[in-house]
Amino acid sequence: MSLSKFKRNYYGYLFIAPFVIGFLIFGLYPVYNTLALSFTDTTLMTKNANFVGLKNFERLFADNVFINAVKNTWIIWILNFIPQVGIAMLLSIWFTNTRLKIKGVGVWRALFFLPNLLVPASVAALFFAFFSFYGPVNQFMVRFGLLPEAMHYLQSVPVTRGLVVFIQWWMWFGQTVIIVMAGMTSIPVTLYEAAMVDGATSSQMFRRITLPLLKPILIYVFVTSLVGGMQMFDIPFLLTDGRGSPNASIQTNNILMYMKFASSKGHIGAASSVGVLIFIMTSICALGIFYFLRDRDNDEPKRSWFSKKSTER
Amino acid sequence: MKRLSYILSVLVALSMLLAACGSPAVQAPPADAPAADAPAAELEGTLNVWAFTNEIRTMAIAFEGRHPKVDVVYTMIPMTNGEYQTKVKAAAGTADSPDVVALEAAFVKEWVESDLLANLNDLLPLTEELKTFPSVVEVGSYDGVAKGFSYQATPGAFFYRRSIAKECLGTDDPAEVQAMVADLDKFVETAAKIKSCGTGDYFTVGTPGEMLNPFLANREQPWIVDGDLVIDPMVEEYVKFAKLMRDNGYESQATQWSEGWFAGMNDTLKDANGTPKKVFSYFLPTWGLPYVLIPNSKSDTTDTGGDWAMINGPMAYQWGGTWVGVLDGSPNSELAKEFVKFVALDEENLTNWATGVYTNEYLKAIDPETPDDQAQAGGDFVSSQVVVEKITSSFDNSDLAKFLGGQNSYAAFAQAAPSVNGALLTGSDDAIQRALNDPLASYLNGDITEAEMYAQWLDAVRNEFPDLVIPEPPVK
Numbered sequence: 142m143s144l145s146k147f148k149r150n151y152y153g154y155l156f157i158a159p160f161v162i163g164f165l166i167f168g169l170y171p172v173y174n175t176l177a178l179s180f181t182d183t184t185l186m187t188k189n190a191n192f193v194g195l196k197n198f199e200r201l202f203a204d205n206v207f208i209n210a211v212k213n214t215w216i217i218w219i220l221n222f223i224p225q226v227g228i229a230m231l232l233s234i235w236f237t238n239t240r241l242k243i244k245g246v247g248v249w250r251a252l253f254f255l256p257n258l259l260v261p262a263s264v265a266a267l268f269f270a271f272f273s274f275y276g277p278v279n280q281f282m283v284r285f286g287l288l289p290e291a292m293h294y295l296q297s298v299p300v301t302r303g304l305v306v307f308i309q310w311w312m313w314f315g316q317t318v319i320i321v322m323a324g325m326t327s328i329p330v331t332l333y334e335a336a337m338v339d340g341a342t343s344s345q346m347f348r349r350i351t352l353p354l355l356k357p358i359l360i361y362v363f364v365t366s367l368v369g370g371m372q373m374f375d376i377p378f379l380l381t382d383g384r385g386s387p388n389a390s391i392q393t394n395n396i397l398m399y400m401k402f403a404s405s406k407g408h409i410g411a412a413s414s415v416g417v418l419i420f421i422m423t424s425i426c427a428l429g430i431f432y433f434l435r436d437r438d439n440d441e442p443k444r445s446w447f448s449k450k451s452t453e454r
Numbered sequence: 455m456k457r458l459s460y461i462l463s464v465l466v467a468l469s470m471l472l473a474a475c476g477s478p479a480v481q482a483p484p485a486d487a488p489a490a491d492a493p494a495a496e497l498e499g500t501l502n503v504w505a506f507t508n509e510i511r512t513m514a515i516a517f518e519g520r521h522p523k524v525d526v527v528y529t530m531i532p533m534t535n536g537e538y539q540t541k542v543k544a545a546a547g548t549a550d551s552p553d554v555v556a557l558e559a560a561f562v563k564e565w566v567e568s569d570l571l572a573n574l575n576d577l578l579p580l581t582e583e584l585k586t587f588p589s590v591v592e593v594g595s596y597d598g599v600a601k602g603f604s605y606q607a608t609p610g611a612f613f614y615r616r617s618i619a620k621e622c623l624g625t626d627d628p629a630e631v632q633a634m635v636a637d638l639d640k641f642v643e644t645a646a647k648i649k650s651c652g653t654g655d656y657f658t659v660g661t662p663g664e665m666l667n668p669f670l671a672n673r674e675q676p677w678i679v680d681g682d683l684v685i686d687p688m689v690e691e692y693v694k695f696a697k698l699m700r701d702n703g704y705e706s707q708a709t710q711w712s713e714g715w716f717a718g719m720n721d722t723l724k725d726a727n728g729t730p731k732k733v734f735s736y737f738l739p740t741w742g743l744p745y746v747l748i749p750n751s752k753s754d755t756t757d758t759g760g761d762w763a764m765i766n767g768p769m770a771y772q773w774g775g776t777w778v779g780v781l782d783g784s785p786n787s788e789l790a791k792e793f794v795k796f797v798a799l800d801e802e803n804l805t806n807w808a809t810g811v812y813t814n815e816y817l818k819a820i821d822p823e824t825p826d827d828q829a830q831a832g833g834d835f836v837s838s839q840v841v842v843e844k845i846t847s848s849f850d851n852s853d854l855a856k857f858l859g860g861q862n863s864y865a866a867f868a869q870a871a872p873s874v875n876g877a878l879l880t881g882s883d884d885a886i887q888r889a890l891n892d893p894l895a896s897y898l899n900g901d902i903t904e905a906e907m908y909a910q911w912l913d914a915v916r917n918e919f920p921d922l923v924i925p926e927p928p929v930k
Contacts, residue, residue, distance in 0.1 A: 275714035283726035291726035383535030386892035404918035
């Protein structure tokens with residue numbers, strides 16, 4: 142290797158060094174440390190910690206508390222993700238439709254994004270106050286004859302889960318609208334024009350043009366939402382008692398992890414084992430999404446040239 | 455993919471190896487505190503104090519008044535869902551660690567039993583001088599080492615509405631009402647009378663959650679004995695009692711510490727139809743009177759002051775209390791110790807604290823930036839029997855006595871305080887009791903059976919205490 146070549150390489154390393162160092166310290170090390178802690182019985186309140194092998198993991202599967210938390214997380218995430226993407230797609234199609242020509246798209250987009258700027262703590266406190274036993278929702282429902290008598294909304298499993306799903310959806314669909322719209326506007330108008338000349342219907346254009354070209358964006362939305370969903374914490378934590386009540390129905394993975402960390406002595410070893418399993422589960426699912434939604438052009442060379450073009454970009 | 459799994463497996467093996475060889479550095483062992491026996495002529499420095507309410511801020515300002523060169527940096531973190539406990543645990547032993555921490559009864563033992571608090575045995579002679587209630591010292595000590603002291607003693611009481619007693623029970627005389635609620639059977643009989651009285655809009659209590667402490671205080675054994683979880687028969691009694699109160703409509707179904715619960719104190723509670731409801735009684739300890747009941751007895755349109763009376767109720771108990779301790783390894787340990795001494799073991803401070811000397815004017819003269827609601831109204835029950843004896847008579851015609859229709863609450867608490875048993879508190883109480891709330895609420899609602907409730911509760915406890923031996927549920 143000549144000196145000049147080395148120098149060129151050296152500058153390259155220099156330029157990527159900030160990211161690599163940042164990633165090693167703030168990305169890789171915490172993951173590694175979590176893994177290391179998960180094999181110990183470390184607590185915050187005692188100075189000695191012992192290696193306990195896989196005992197923390199065994200304990201997680203000894204009863205169904207952990208499985209229940211995983212189940213809750215998936216239920217809440219899926220119920221929130223489907224309408225989130227569905228409504229984001231619908232709004233994006235309307236907003237980008239050249240025939241509808243909706244006015245003030247920027248204003249609408251900003252309005253839909255606004256809930257995302259609210260602090261989760263105040264959103265949760267607001268909903269807690271609205272739906273408490275002596276709160277305004279009960280007053281309204283009973284006085285207008287919609288309910289025979291006041292009920293404990295936040296002690297009902299479907300209502301509480303529904304509230305978490307709604308809040309998550311309401312806070313995040315604006316964000317998805319922005320991303321999906323950006324993806325849709327980046328699709329060349331000429332494609333639609335050509336399709337229209339050929340006599341394609343709206344639904345044909347959506348399925349044959351929009352969806353294939355939007356796939357990279359949808360994968361991105363899918364994966365980021367999955368990662369965020371598996372780590373769902375603030376709203377379910379703050380809405381009820383911080384333990385996922387009622388009936389542990391909104392106790393998510395992260396709440397369980399936090400409970401182990403926060404309980405009595407602060408069992409961070411046991412808490413880390415939950416973190417490790419969430420990490421593994423999320424990684425497998427994210428890789429699965431990439432695998433199943435990968436571009437199959439190479440396998441099926443007869444596919445239309447649109448999607449091929451998208452991979453070349 | 456192959457390479458990735460190879461890297462991952464190496465990483466796993468490596469971390470297991472490292473974890474096996476040496477425990478990961480979670481906490482550096484604290485440096486030995488400098489030993490300075492002679493108190494400095496004038497204290498100076500900056501002291502970081504963390505607490506879960508603003509009460510101790512008042513004393514911090516008074517401390518600055520006595521030692522003008524000292525600057526107390528006060529941090530308040532609420533503990534509604536355990537935020538404070540988590541925050542202190544995470545900070546202890548790090549560079550952000552406070553010097554002095556306030557510890558509530560529910561989790562003080564956890565800290566006293568740990569290695570994280572400094573030894574405060576030097577201050578023990580003062581407790582004899584001030585005749586601090588023995589249970590207060592006992593709770594703050596472990597293995598003969600005192601690690602925390604409290605300015606309060608917290609025997610509990612039963613506060614009831616005189617007007618409702620007169621209307622439903624025929625008398626508002628404390629001795630006669632006490633006879634009607636002297637034990638649980640009589641309490642239930644009285645609750646039935648209150649329920650059927652008038653238009654049927656009276657609840658006996660706001661929530662059975664208030665009664666958890668009386669039941670727990672009358673257990674034979676603490677939650678944990680030799681690494682085993684103990685479910686005392688009183689716990690089952692409590693569950694049965696709470697169910698009975700709910701099923702018969704003797705309680706308002708408001709959540710403790712929620713708007714509805716407070717609304718009952720000032721007669722602004724309305725059900726969903728807008729029908730006014732009233733709450734007959736509240737189980738509250740010493741601090742509940744000045745901090746909870748009196749501040750919430752007034753609304754814009756109503757004022758229940760003067761309509762209350764105080765008795766022992768069906769069971770003797772204690773509830774809550776705030777201890778202060780010094781974190782081991784604090785660089786300001788001498789100053790911190792001096793602060794603990796001032797807060798919990800200083801006759802002048804305790805007297806000022808209990809008799810309402812710390813007014814806004816008093817505090818603003820020391821620190822002009824004092825918030826307007828920082829004043830400490832008189833009436834908190836202090837831990838020193840010497841101070842209690844001196845000031846009890848001063849409450850005879852106080853605002854406090856007027857609130858209770860002429861009763862001197864201080865004298866009543868002084869009688870109850872020596873019977874408090876500090877031995878039932880353990881470091882795990884908080885987490886065990888919190889874990890019971892959700893299953894119990896579901897059970898009271900009728901969503902799950904009693905057996906399911908116990909199973910869920912014990913599962914939750916098992917998940918928070920990896921080393922605890924959990925017994926079979928009492929109901930299957």
